[in-house]
Amino acid sequence: MRIYDISMEIRNDMMVYKNQEKRRPWLEQTRKIQEEGVNESTLHINLHTGTHMDAKWHVIEHGSTIEEIDLYKCITPCKVLDFTHLDDCITKEELLKKNIKKDDFILLKTKNSYSDEFNFEFVYVNREGAEYLQETGIKGVGIDSLGIERNQPGHQTHNTLLSKGIIILEGLRLKDIEEGEYFLCALPLKIKGGDGSPVRACLIKF
Numbered sequence: 477m478r479i480y481d482i483s484m485e486i487r488n489d490m491m492v493y494k495n496q497e498k499r500r501p502w503l504e505q506t507r508k509i510q511e512e513g514v515n516e517s518t519l520h521i522n523l524h525t526g527t528h529m530d531a532k533w534h535v536i537e538h539g540s541t542i543e544e545i546d547l548y549k550c551i552t553p554c555k556v557l558d559f560t561h562l563d564d565c566i567t568k569e570e571l572l573k574k575n576i577k578k579d580d581f582i583l584l585k586t587k588n589s590y591s592d593e594f595n596f597e598f599v600y601v602n603r604e605g606a607e608y609l610q611e612t613g614i615k616g617v618g619i620d621s622l623g624i625e626r627n628q629p630g631h632q633t634h635n636t637l638l639s640k641g642i643i644i645l646e647g648l649r650l651k652d653i654e655e656g657e658y659f660l661c662a663l664p665l666k667i668k669g670g671d672g673s674p675v676r677a678c679l680i681k682f
Contacts, residue, residue, distance in 0.1 A: 480658075480679040482583075482648050483527040491594050492525055493622040499525050523672040524622075527647040529664045534671040535634040542670035547663065549615050549643050554581040554660040554679070556653050559599065562586060565626070566601045568608040578613040581643070581660060583679075585650040589620040600626040606636040616643030618662070618677070620650045648677060 484490060492499040499522045507516035523542075524530070529550075532539025557574045559566055566584060576582060586599035598621040601609075606625075609617060617624070617637065624644055625633035637644055645662055659680040664673035 478681045480653055480681070482650055482653065482677045482679055483675070484647050484649055486519075486521065486526050486674070490526060491592055491622070492522075493594070494596065495594050498522070501525055521674065523667070523670055523674070524646070526674055527645070527649070527662075527677050528672050528674050529662065530634065530638065530644040530646065530672045531670060532638045532641075533669075534638065535631045536638060539638065541668070542664050542673045543666045543668050545643070545664055546641075549581070550663050550675075551661050552581050552615060552659070554583055554616075554618075554658055556583045556585055556650065556655050556658060556679070558655040559584055559586045560590075562599055564597075564599065566599065566605050568604040571605055571608055576609070576612055576614065580612075580614045581616040581618075582609075582614060583618040583645070583648060583650060583653075583660070584620065585653060585655065586620055589649055589651040594622070598623070598626060600624060601633050603628065603632040603636065606633040610636050610640050610642065614642060616645065618645030618648050618660075620648045622647050645675065645677060653679060 501521040503519050505517045509515045531542040533541045588598050601624050662675045662677035664675050
C-alpha cells in the first residue's frame with residue numbers, strides 16, 4: 477500500500493485565490509512552552525483556502541452546509557484523469573474521451589499542479605463539461621485549481637454540480653500522480669453551518 481498526500485500545505489505565505497490578502501491564512505502562536513509549559517496556536521483561515529471541499533450553501537441560498545456532507549462520498553474509489561495538455565478549459569468533448577461512468581469520483585489533473593503561484597488563467601471546467609458530469613451521475617469531482625470555474629456568470633459550474641449533490645474538491649496537488657485508479661480519503665471538518673472546509677486529501681494505491 478502507498479499513500480499519496482495531494483493536499484496543499486497551509487502556511488502564511490501560501491497561494492490563495494486571485495492573490496487576495498483577505499483569503500490568506502494566519503497562524504498565530506498564543507502560548508509558548510518556555511512561558512507556560514505548552515505550545516498553542518490559533519489558525520485564522522477562509523474555508524475555501526488551500527485544499528478544500530465546497531458545500532451546497534457555497535452557491536445555493538438554501539443549500540446544505542458542510543457538516544451534512546455524506547462521508548461515504550469522501551472515502552471512495554476514484555479515478556485520476558490527465559488533462560495536462562489543455563491550456564484553457566475542460567470541455568464535454570475532452571471528458572468524453574475518458575470513459576467516465578455513473579458514481580465515479582474523478583480528479584482532474586491539469587497544468588495547474590505544476591505551479592505554486594496563482595495563475596489568473598487557470599484551467600477549469602466549463603458549463604458544458606459540468607452539465608455532462610451531472611448527466612453522467614458522478615459522485616464527485618476534484619481539480620488542482622483553487623476554483624473549479626473561472627469567472628462564470630452565476631457560478632454555472634458550481635451550481636450545476638452542487639445542485640445534484642456532486643462533491644467538489646478544489647486546490648488538489650496532483651503533479652506527481654499518474655493517471656489511474658486510486659482510493660481517495662478527503663474528509664471535511666465538522667463545521668456547523670460551514671459553506672466549505674479545508675480537507676487533508678490523500679490517495680491510496682493498494
